[in-house]
Amino acid sequence: MIVHQADGAWDNQSPCTEWDARGVLEHVIGFHDVLLLRPTGTKPQRPKDDPVARWDVTASAIREAIDRAPTQPTSADDPSQPDLARLLPMLTTEMLLHSWDLARAVGVDPRLDSGLCEVSYEMALSNDRQLRSSGLFGPAVPVANDADSATRLLAFLGRDPQWTGK
Secondary structure: OOHHHOOOOOOOEOOOOOOEHHHHHHHHHHHHHHHHHOOOOOOOOOOOOOHHHHHHHHHHHHHHHHHHOOOOOOOOOOOOOOOHHHHHHHHHHHHHHHHHHHHHHHOOOOOOOHHHHHHHHHHHHHOHHHHHHOOOOOOOOOOOOOOOHHHHHHHHOOOOOOOOOO
């Protein structure tokens, strides 16, 4: 796990210009709180000053929330239950992107799953206009036609796959 390899590097700059490594982790925690944990009534009790423990508690809560959530929404008008079929692909893409951000910030290999990257890339391509209009992603970065799926995904979402922080 990348989070467990970040000891002493939490203040390192990340590829996200607004965040250091700790900021990336806190964003991921907050993103899951808003979209998955709160809607399922899951309230993890996280320590304040230990990023690794904060993530471990969050990861456990995510698994619990997914296990408890219905596989189909009970009603389109019921905001208390997330639509996992819609939400999980989005959260997966978010995790892939920010796993890479965190790994680059702390200087470890992100080891992104190529299959998940391919699925996320195809999903992102089909939602290009919506992604760009959200303001959350920069313009796509050009990469070679034969780039691997992780490189294509990262570049499409506005990351420079060559970023090293130096």
